[in-house]
Amino acid sequence: MAQKAGVSAATASRVLSGHSSTSEEARQAVRTAAAELGFRPNAQARSLRKTSTQTIGLLLPDIRNPFFADLAHAVEQRARDFGYLTLFGNANESQTQQDSYVDVMLSQRVDGLIAAPQGSAQDLRGLLAGEVPTVFVDRVVDGAAVPSVTADNTGGIADAVHHLTQRGHRRIGYIAGPQSTSTGRERLQAYRAAVAETGADDDGSLIYLGDFQSASGAAGARCLLDLAEPPTALLAADSLMSIGAIAVCNERSLTIGRDVAFVAYDDIEAFTLLNPALTVIAHDVHAMGRLAVDLLIAEIAGESPESAVLPSRLIIRGSTPSRPEGKRP
Amino acid sequence: MAQKAGVSAATASRVLSGHSSTSEEARQAVRTAAAELGFRPNAQARSLRKTSTQTIGLLLPDIRNPFFADLAHAVEQRARDFGYLTLFGNANESQTQQDSYVDVMLSQRVDGLIAAPQGSAQDLRGLLAGEVPTVFVDRVVDGAAVPSVTADNTGGIADAVHHLTQRGHRRIGYIAGPQSTSTGRERLQAYRAAVAETGADDDGSLIYLGDFQSASGAAGARCLLDLAEPPTALLAADSLMSIGAIAVCNERSLTIGRDVAFVAYDDIEAFTLLNPALTVIAHDVHAMGRLAVDLLIAEIAGESPESAVLPSRLIIRGSTPSRPEGKRP
DNA sequence: TTGTATGCGTTATCAT
DNA sequence: ATGATAACGCATACAA
Numbered sequence: 001m002a003q004k005a006g007v008s009a010a011t012a013s014r015v016l017s018g019h020s021s022t023s024e025e026a027r028q029a030v031r032t033a034a035a036e037l038g039f040r041p042n043a044q045a046r047s048l049r050k051t052s053t054q055t056i057g058l059l060l061p062d063i064r065n066p067f068f069a070d071l072a073h074a075v076e077q078r079a080r081d082f083g084y085l086t087l088f089g090n091a092n093e094s095q096t097q098q099d100s101y102v103d104v105m106l107s108q109r110v111d112g113l114i115a116a117p118q119g120s121a122q123d124l125r126g127l128l129a130g131e132v133p134t135v136f137v138d139r140v141v142d143g144a145a146v147p148s149v150t151a152d153n154t155g156g157i158a159d160a161v162h163h164l165t166q167r168g169h170r171r172i173g174y175i176a177g178p179q180s181t182s183t184g185r186e187r188l189q190a191y192r193a194a195v196a197e198t199g200a201d202d203d204g205s206l207i208y209l210g211d212f213q214s215a216s217g218a219a220g221a222r223c224l225l226d227l228a229e230p231p232t233a234l235l236a237a238d239s240l241m242s243i244g245a246i247a248v249c250n251e252r253s254l255t256i257g258r259d260v261a262f263v264a265y266d267d268i269e270a271f272t273l274l275n276p277a278l279t280v281i282a283h284d285v286h287a288m289g290r291l292a293v294d295l296l297i298a299e300i301a302g303e304s305p306e307s308a309v310l311p312s313r314l315i316i317r318g319s320t321p322s323r324p325e326g327k328r329p
Numbered sequence: 330m331a332q333k334a335g336v337s338a339a340t341a342s343r344v345l346s347g348h349s350s351t352s353e354e355a356r357q358a359v360r361t362a363a364a365e366l367g368f369r370p371n372a373q374a375r376s377l378r379k380t381s382t383q384t385i386g387l388l389l390p391d392i393r394n395p396f397f398a399d400l401a402h403a404v405e406q407r408a409r410d411f412g413y414l415t416l417f418g419n420a421n422e423s424q425t426q427q428d429s430y431v432d433v434m435l436s437q438r439v440d441g442l443i444a445a446p447q448g449s450a451q452d453l454r455g456l457l458a459g460e461v462p463t464v465f466v467d468r469v470v471d472g473a474a475v476p477s478v479t480a481d482n483t484g485g486i487a488d489a490v491h492h493l494t495q496r497g498h499r500r501i502g503y504i505a506g507p508q509s510t511s512t513g514r515e516r517l518q519a520y521r522a523a524v525a526e527t528g529a530d531d532d533g534s535l536i537y538l539g540d541f542q543s544a545s546g547a548a549g550a551r552c553l554l555d556l557a558e559p560p561t562a563l564l565a566a567d568s569l570m571s572i573g574a575i576a577v578c579n580e581r582s583l584t585i586g587r588d589v590a591f592v593a594y595d596d597i598e599a600f601t602l603l604n605p606a607l608t609v610i611a612h613d614v615h616a617m618g619r620l621a622v623d624l625l626i627a628e629i630a631g632e633s634p635e636s637a638v639l640p641s642r643l644i645i646r647g648s649t650p651s652r653p654e655g656k657r658p
Numbered sequence: 659t660t661g662t663a664t665g666c667g668t669t670a671t672c673a674t
Numbered sequence: 675a676t677g678a679t680a681a682c683g684c685a686t687a688c689a690a
Contacts, residue, residue: 008676009678010668010669010676011676011677013667013670014675014676019670020675021675021676022676038460041436042377042436043436044374044376044437044438044668045373045666045682046667046668048371048373048668048669048682048683048684049667049669049681049682051682053373063392063398063401063402064402066398072392072419073393073421076419077421080426085433087417088416088417090401090405092402097409103369104372106369108372108414109371109372129367214598243599243602247601250604269543269572269576270572270597270600273575273576273579273599274602274603274604275579275604336660336661338684338685339660339661339686340661341684342683342685342686343659343660345684346684348685349659351660352660370683371683373683374685375684375685377665377666377682377683377684378683378685379684
């Protein structure tokens with residue numbers, strides 16, 4: 001390339017990176033030569049020489065979960081604003097895959113890492129050793145000194161339970177997330193606290209432990225509805241489990257809102273299409289992703305950004321009417 | 330690292346890559362040293378030396394579209410099987426972002442590229458110049474000699490239109506995808522052909538050009554339903570536009586299945602929750618992603634794999650009952 | 659089996 | 675303003 005332009009590699013580099021002072025004719029020569037050859041600087045070599053890769057890693061547990069898809073989109077767009085390419089890993093709700101992606105991303109020398117982690121701190125030694133600037137998003141890992149952007153899980157669940165008890169429900173079935181995630185744990189704890197506070201039935205059999213996937217939501221709904229004394233309201237800890245649970249209700253010809261109330265954690269557009277539409281605990285996913293990137297950028301710049309907790313908002317729709325006097329099958 | 334283990338860099342490299350012959354004691358020394366130092370080989374440097382990066386690029390138009398999220402998942406999992414990391418780009422249905430991602434990925438020297446492209450061949454000169462093994466998935470670009478894995482758009486739409494006419498519909502409103510995509514074009518053409526073939530109303534005003542996003546589905550539904558002689562059935566070219574369209578039907582208290590029939594292109598789980606559930610044109614997204622990776626691997630290996638067209642399947646559910654005699658508002 | 663030397667493509671330093 | 679040179683971290687050909 002350089003020789004085609006009749007200059008040294010150094011000059012070509014200077015022209016292409018627009019760095020140092022170059023002559024007009026050198027710029028011309030290099031640019032035409034580059035264009036003709038379809039020359040593309042090798043990012044690997046550049047990263048090797050510089051310290052940065054202009055790349056951040058995004059480690060998500062499940063890209064098929066609309067919440068994380070939205071989050072990915074928000075992160076990616078914001079990262080672009082700062083000139084970073086987002087390297088994407090889908091842990092598939094598996095510790096093994098998560099670890100392997102952390103490994104790969106560290107090997108790729110990402111400049112920073114945004115992760116919605118699972119498991120304990122031990123599993124993420126790499127990150128926690130401070131090997132790379134890291135921000136946790138949505139989920140956190142206990143005992144990790146890592147800035148995070150999370151949602152107000154406790155407030156969200158509390159609002160939902162209070163809402164349901166106000167509407168006359170005392171038996172609230174809860175389809176929980178996996179306890180290997182901070183969100184799964186926090187939301188379950190919040191459910192228990194809210195149940196205690198409101199005086200709703202504190203019955204361990206009203207809790208089903210799912211895994212944030214649709215099938216477990218279905219299993220949970222079956223289990224709860226089969227109880228001798230079934231719940232009059234269902235609350236599921238994410239949108240995918242909600243979908244599974246609602247499918248079971250339909251299967252059994254239980255009408256949501258009439259035969260059983262329903263609240264979903266996470267809002268997705270399709271939930272507004274249901275009849276009645278679903279009452280949900282919603283968040284500003286876009287803000288969450290955006291803020292996570294901002295924190296990471298600050299961290300990369302050597303600052304120590306503060307963690308943030310974004311508010312939850314209960315959106316009341318038709319799936320949680322006041323409880324009628326009548327019984328349900 | 331090497332000196333900590335008391336060996337040369339070459340020996341360390343050999344041990345870590347498990348390549349050449351090494352002595353037991355060298356292996357021990359290197360491995361313990363590597364573990365103690367938390368040593369991680371630099372993938373950049375390795376890629377620079379080797380020709381491959383063990384990385385493929387995946388360029389998708391919209392990760393928030395469940396179809397592409399599923400596709401991303403399938404591709405990523407399959408790529409893992411071959412030891413490839415998937416580098417992910419979300420073009421956001423924008424040509425500019427698409428081009429910039431192609432640029433970045435080529436700079437990153439991905440070993441191959443899987444893309445659901447938009448626009449014309451001119452916009453993707455880089456790929457088409459054969460700079461890197463490429464496979465198109467879902468969408469293609471005209472005039473490009475690139476293997477592809479697509480769905481049978483024509484068959485899917487034809488089945489849907491035939492189904493609707495058999496159920497007594499003559500005015501079928503079609504919310505089309507953008508004509509800058511091959512899927513948008515093919516499906517629209519198939520709609521027109523099927524309308525002509527079945528003798529349904531061939532009325533240009535029954536066609537609305539959307540952009541595969543939810544808002545345009547809503548706009549399309551409003552436009553079509555406002556017609557002096559509105560359609561009795563609606564067909565939308567993807568799931569997002571379907572969601573927007575259904576929201577409008579609900580808004581107007583039109584009951585799907587009773588007041589207006591509905592068929593969505595692409596199946597998503599939430600569609601089965603609607604009451605009635607949606608009739609959809611479904612595909613095996615997982616197979617599509619998997620096959621795309623397989624083709625790419627073959628291409629990387631120097632072969633010339635054949636393009637594949639995966640079948641569409643019409644899943645008939647409650648949203649398309651036989652047309653009653655009664656009119657709709 | 660292992661060490662030495664070289665090169666991958668780029669950029670920073672130091673001359674000129 | 676530009677060229678020569680070294681260095682980034684790793685892998686390989688060759689020598690020992």
